[in-house]
Amino acid sequence: MTEPRKVAVVAGNRIPFARQDKTYRHASNSDMLTAALNGLVDRTGLGGQEVGEVVAGAVLKHARDWNMVREVVLGSKLAPTTPAYDIQQACGTGLEAAILVGNKIALGQIDAGIAGGVDTASDAPISVNDRLRNILLDLNRAKTYPDRLKVLARVRPKDVVPEIPRNAEPRTGKSMGDHAALTALEWGITREAQDELAYNSHINLAKSYDRGFQNDLITPYLGLEKDQNLRPDTTLEKLAKLRTVYGKGETATMTAGNSTPLTDGASAVLLSTDEWAQEHGLRPLAYLTHSQTAAVDYVKGAEGLLMAPAYAVPRMLARAGLTLQDFDYYEIHEAFASQVLSTLKAWEDPIFCKERLGLDAPLGEIDRDKLNVNGSSLAAGHPFAATGGRIVAALAKQLDENGGGRGLISICAAGGQGVVAILEK
Numbered sequence: 001m002t003e004p005r006k007v008a009v010v011a012g013n014r015i016p017f018a019r020q021d022k023t024y025r026h027a028s029n030s031d032m033l034t035a036a037l038n039g040l041v042d043r044t045g046l047g048g049q050e051v052g053e054v055v056a057g058a059v060l061k062h063a064r065d066w067n068m069v070r071e072v073v074l075g076s077k078l079a080p081t082t083p084a085y086d087i088q089q090a091c092g093t094g095l096e097a098a099i100l101v102g103n104k105i106a107l108g109q110i111d112a113g114i115a116g117g118v119d120t121a122s123d124a125p126i127s128v129n130d131r132l133r134n135i136l137l138d139l140n141r142a143k144t145y146p147d148r149l150k151v152l153a154r155v156r157p158k159d160v161v162p163e164i165p166r167n168a169e170p171r172t173g174k175s176m177g178d179h180a181a182l183t184a185l186e187w188g189i190t191r192e193a194q195d196e197l198a199y200n201s202h203i204n205l206a207k208s209y210d211r212g213f214q215n216d217l218i219t220p221y222l223g224l225e226k227d228q229n230l231r232p233d234t235t236l237e238k239l240a241k242l243r244t245v246y247g248k249g250e251t252a253t254m255t256a257g258n259s260t261p262l263t264d265g266a267s268a269v270l271l272s273t274d275e276w277a278q279e280h281g282l283r284p285l286a287y288l289t290h291s292q293t294a295a296v297d298y299v300k301g302a303e304g305l306l307m308a309p310a311y312a313v314p315r316m317l318a319r320a321g322l323t324l325q326d327f328d329y330y331e332i333h334e335a336f337a338s339q340v341l342s343t344l345k346a347w348e349d350p351i352f353c354k355e356r357l358g359l360d361a362p363l364g365e366i367d368r369d370k371l372n373v374n375g376s377s378l379a380a381g382h383p384f385a386a387t388g389g390r391i392v393a394a395l396a397k398q399l400d401e402n403g404g405g406r407g408l409i410s411i412c413a414a415g416g417q418g419v420v421a422i423l424e425k
């Protein structure tokens with residue numbers, strides 16, 4: 001077996017993220033992923049060329065999009081001979097796509113590949129209930145006109161009520177926010193701490209736009225040039241006034257300001273070997289060096305729904321021979337401010353680290369000045385599968401700009417899962 005090859009993150013591109021039912025109201029997942037992909041192809045001069053694979057996905061997609069990513073490639077500026085396939089790991093999708101591409105590069109199966117993700121909260125895949133579905137299937141089977149009429153006569157008004165996907169866990173019926181509220185309560189996460197994290201996210205993202213950091217990470221789309229959820233004028237006072245939306249009574253702390261908004265958007269990231277990058281006149285921004293996934297049993301309440309990264313990170317650190325403090329940047333996806341803070345508090349807690357992680361000592365604190373330095377999902381928004389690509393591209397660029405260093409990526413996902421990775425330069 002030959003040594004694994006280094007996996008370079010070469011470039012990234014996304015469209016600005018839009019709030020649900022706003023600018024991208026009429027854009028489909030395929031439209032948005034094509035825009036993100038074509039922007040990356042233009043930026044890297046890959047028009048008409050083939051890459052090893054394109055791997056991407058959407059958390060919510062229409063049944064007609066069963067081969068979405070390959071169809072997107074066929075409609076893109078890449079060569080039509082580029083293989084492509086869909087993956088889905090809830091909010092971990094974009095990062096998992098980068099890991100899959102990276103692993104194939106490391107093993108010598110491909111020299112370059114593109115990882116991506118897309119989601120629309122505006123163009124939700126509405127379905128019909130099982131009764132109407134069975135009637136429609138029978139209608140398709142009916143051979144004669146009278147037979148069809150007989151089948152149609154079975155339709156009742158209640159059958160035509162559409163089923164809209166809920167942002168909830170199928171096994172508990174609770175929304176992600178309700179789950180996060182339970183975890184916030186368990187860890188004693190205050191409203192003030194959540195609002196401060198949300199405030200920093202907006203300020204850091206606004207600063208990153210101001211200093212031009214986002215210029216070669218984003219391609220404007222449908223007239224939108226910046227993330228639509230960004231509020232550079234937000235203040236702690238304004239955040240403190242918002243009503244709570246998850247949790248109950250006096251213990252409720254989560255608001256629209258410290259929870260991610262429902263969002264539309266897409267992202268794409270180019271990964272390759274050093275040699276491939278050089279041959280194509282490109283250069284590595286950073287290297288994808290480690291990754292890990294974990295899952296927790298949130299169904300029986302053994303752990304909080306969004307706490308899997310708290311388990312994945314120490315496992316990855318142990319394999320990498322690193323401590324939690326060995327990083328210059330921490331990119332912790334802000335599904336909810338409370339979930340970031342619960343994770344950080346768990347890593348500082350000796351009992352959690354001993355009893356749940358099996359460690360002799362707590363992982364300890366991180367330097368908060370190194371956390372989400374260019375803003376994260378609370379400010380940018382969170383089009384589920386597109387978030388991983390946003391983070392990988394921004395962190396790689398930040399490490400490059402810094403002239404080197406190491407960054408930790410941590411993404412919580414529905415179903416009690418976590419996907420984490422390390423980028424280094």
Ligand SMILES: CC(=O)CC(=O)SCCNC(=O)CCNC(=O)[C@H](O)C(C)(C)COP(=O)(O)OP(=O)(O)OC[C@H]1O[C@@H](n2cnc3c(N)ncnc32)[C@H](O)[C@@H]1OP(=O)(O)O
Pocket residue numbers: 089090091092167176177198202231234235238239242245255256257258259260261262335336382384412413414415
């Ligand atoms: C899926 C996975 O695998 C894992 C994950 O990541 S889990 C995370 C998944 N994502 C979610 O669950 C998304 C959850 N978010 C939502 O459902 C909704 O955004 C929400 C219920 C939290 C809020 O919805 P909403 O009430 O419609 O929000 P919105 O109208 O935008 O904001 C309410 C108010 O707060 C204000 N506001 C929001 N953020 C603000 C800020 N930063 N500063 C000042 N004001 C703000 C708005 O201006 C608005 O004020 P008005 O009512 O005066 O207009």
